[in-house]
Amino acid sequence: MSMQLENVNNGLIPRVIVCLDVANGRVVKGVNFKGLTDMGDPVELVLRYQEQGADEIVFLDIKATLENRANALDTVRRVAQNLSIPFTVGGGLNSYADVEQFLNAGADKVALNSAAVKTPELINQIAEGFGSQCVVVAVDVNKDAVDDYAVYVSGGHVRTELDAFSWFAEVEQRGAGEILLTAMHRDGTGIGFDNELMAKVAKERNIQVIASGGAANEQHFVDTFMAGSDAALAAGMFHRGELSIQDVKQALRQQQILTR
Amino acid sequence: MSWQPRDKTLGVINTKAGNLFSLYACLKRIGFNTVQINTPDDIKNKSVDALVIPGQGRFGQVMKQLTATGLDKSIIQWVRQGKPLLGICVGLQVLFEQSEEDPGVRGLGIFAGKVERLNSPKQPMVGWSKLNSSVGSMDEKVVYFVNSFGVKQSAVTAATVTYGEQFVAAINQGNIWAFQFHPEKSGEVGEEIIKQCLCN
Numbered sequence: 001m002s003m004q005l006e007n008v009n010n011g012l013i014p015r016v017i018v019c020l021d022v023a024n025g026r027v028v029k030g031v032n033f034k035g036l037t038d039m040g041d042p043v044e045l046v047l048r049y050q051e052q053g054a055d056e057i058v059f060l061d062i063k064a065t066l067e068n069r070a071n072a073l074d075t076v077r078r079v080a081q082n083l084s085i086p087f088t089v090g091g092g093l094n095s096y097a098d099v100e101q102f103l104n105a106g107a108d109k110v111a112l113n114s115a116a117v118k119t120p121e122l123i124n125q126i127a128e129g130f131g132s133q134c135v136v137v138a139v140d141v142n143k144d145a146v147d148d149y150a151v152y153v154s155g156g157h158v159r160t161e162l163d164a165f166s167w168f169a170e171v172e173q174r175g176a177g178e179i180l181l182t183a184m185h186r187d188g189t190g191i192g193f194d195n196e197l198m199a200k201v202a203k204e205r206n207i208q209v210i211a212s213g214g215a216a217n218e219q220h221f222v223d224t225f226m227a228g229s230d231a232a233l234a235a236g237m238f239h240r241g242e243l244s245i246q247d248v249k250q251a252l253r254q255q256q257i258l259t260r
Numbered sequence: 261m262s263w264q265p266r267d268k269t270l271g272v273i274n275t276k277a278g279n280l281f282s283l284y285a286c287l288k289r290i291g292f293n294t295v296q297i298n299t300p301d302d303i304k305n306k307s308v309d310a311l312v313i314p315g316q317g318r319f320g321q322v323m324k325q326l327t328a329t330g331l332d333k334s335i336i337q338w339v340r341q342g343k344p345l346l347g348i349c350v351g352l353q354v355l356f357e358q359s360e361e362d363p364g365v366r367g368l369g370i371f372a373g374k375v376e377r378l379n380s381p382k383q384p385m386v387g388w389s390k391l392n393s394s395v396g397s398m399d400e401k402v403v404y405f406v407n408s409f410g411v412k413q414s415a416v417t418a419a420t421v422t423y424g425e426q427f428v429a430a431i432n433q434g435n436i437w438a439f440q441f442h443p444e445k446s447g448e449v450g451e452e453i454i455k456q457c458l459c460n
Contacts, residue, residue, distance in 0.1 A: 010381055010423070010424075011381070011389055011421070011422050011423030011424065012382075012385065012386075012387040012388065012389055012405075012423055013387065013388045013389065013390070013402060015387060015388065050447065055387075055388060077281075080281055080282060080285060081285045082285075082289075084286060084289065084444070084445065084446070084447050084448065084450065084451060085404070085445060085446075085447050086404060086445050103278075103279050104279050104281065105281070106279070106281040106282060106285065108282065108445065130278065131318075131384075132383075132384050132408075133384045133386050133406045133407075177384055177386055178386060206382055206383060207382055207383070208382050208386060208387070230382070230387070231387075258390070260388050260390075260402035
């Protein structure tokens with residue numbers, strides 16, 4: 001067995017994570033950023049992915065705004081009652097009280113993005129109150145004219161002055177349990193995850209790295225796990241039915257990567 | 261003769277140390293009746309068949325709550341009578357004598373040994389890992405772990421797992437079953453493990 005493969009199969013199986021966008025109690029997808037298409041009932045869809053062998057479900061954009069809060073909590077509750085695999089919720093959670101509400105509704109972890117940048121102490125507070133295993137910090141990076149890896153917030157709309165690699169170190173030091181790392185420059189390209197970035201962060205940091213952005217086929221999952229990603233997340237390719245979780249798992253097994 | 265889940269009432273100890281939504285949802289999906297146990301009297305009054313120590317919170321926090329309510333003595337008495345007990349994660353850890361997570365806090369001491377910080381490649385350990393066990397429902401099964409601490413050796417080991425180093429994934433003695441992993445987050449495999457342990 002190669003050294004690389006030994007590192008992949010080091011005891012924790014690489015996770016294949018499905019991401020869903022939820023609005024008003026329904027799973028939605030954006031169409032060219034203009035409108036939202038209804039893709040179905042969240043409970044039905046997550047159970048289908050669970051049955052296909054997904055290792056974790058993430059709602060990254062639950063839109064937990066104040067006016068939508070009750071609705072978002074109700075969706076999380078309905079999903080958590082039915083789901084028997086780990087479940088992460090993010091999108092608009094800005095305070096300790098917000099996080100507590102969603103954990104009490106049955107989420108196992110919360111994903112913080114803009115809120116963590118705005119109020120980094122929130123990471124410490126949640127880690128101390130609920131444990132590091134509850135805190136996923138989502139970081140959106142983009143290659144732009146100035147920087148190879150600029151950190152963006154507010155759903156990728158606002159560029160920050162943060163140094164990406166210092167930010168990864170800081171979130172770990174503050175008590176995050178995992179980093180969900182989205183390479184915006186790969187999102188929707190279908191050319192695969194930014195494995196150079198994932199490998200560097202996975203090696204430098206002592207917490208797990210979830211690769212996101214760019215997947216279009218099963219080989220992209222094999223590649224990112226071989227590069228060192230601890231987990232990999234995709235949305236559209238699964239929702240559009242281009243590839244099933246089983247296809248991905250089968251490809252991993254063919255490369256002797258452990259699956260469940 | 262084996263029991264059906266619907267014939268059984270599980271008393272889930274309220275350790276006031278985190279959200280038990282997933283645990284209750286899982287036990288209900290399997291088909292068990294569940295009641296919450298806040299005091300020693302609840303155990304008698306609610307005709308409980310098995311006790312469950314849930315897997316949320318840290319060692320010191322859980323022991324403090326058990327001691328404050330007197331449930332620590334109830335649990336020890338319960339297992340002395342040979343009655344079924346299920347422990348999950350920190351619910352396994354408090355069955356031992358002490359923990360590096362909160363030095364100076366005494367555990368229930370039902371089993372000899374201590375809880376130590378694990379040498380995981382990445383901390384906390386969060387994810388799916390494969391069990392080694394002589395118990396059919398657990399052997400070679402992949403289950404979900406969330407922990408930084410664990411028991412490295414025990415005379416009552418029923419399953420082990422390796423992440424950086426080998427540690428105890430499950431223990432069993434008589435009607436006591438406890439898991440370092442989270443069966444309630446381990447898909448159908450986890451539900452089957454709970455069912456097998458409590459219904460056979």
